[in-house]
Amino acid sequence: MLAHHPITLLLVSRYYHGAVPATLLYELERDCPAVLRFASKHLTLTQVSLSELWLHAWPGIEWARSVREVGQYVRNRVRPSAEARQERADMVRTQLWLQESTWVTSSQLHRIVAWLTHPVTRTDTMYAVRAALGQAPAAWA
Known part of the structure; x- marks a missing residue:
């Protein structure tokens, strides 16, 4: 389930350093489609919320x-x-x-x-x- 939400976890890790284990982030990035991986590195919390x-x-x-x-x-x-x-x-x-x-x-x-x-x-x-x-x-x- 978490693999379908890389943006969420990447944002959490960006705002709260160390909150998401590095091994999980590595797995998410490895399994994430390239376009989504690129977007997740450039989006902010504001951009993905109301x-x-x-x-x-x-x-x-x-x-x-x-x-x-x-x-x-x-x-x-x-x-x-x-x-x-x-x-x-x-x-x-x-x-x-x-x-x-x-x-x-x-x-x-x-x-x-x-x-x-x-x-x-x-x-x-x-x-x-x-x-x-x-x-x-x-x-x-």
Whole structure:
């Protein structure tokens, strides 16, 4: 199970020296796909958590283990499945804080154009920031 989470353990070892045995780190790196190994050496805790302010078009693509998986991932990001679209609709229906977000209710084409033309902030991160600043949802269109 741990072999599937090298980024987590590598981050732990980076932030807490000696917390992960060197032999385990060696095994993780040896068994880890090259792209994921490269990403894990360059990512920070902020970049792999909800603390990351910006949405990325291809989050987690480094976890793909083959060119076929990369293709499936890209296809699903560009054209989400009916199940993924239903999950988004259910989230908007059941989570009131999302109803104020134009990002969540936008079409996939609109989101793709936005990703290509300007940085897009993460809805849930901005909700937490705005709540901490005491701004009512209606104030953040």
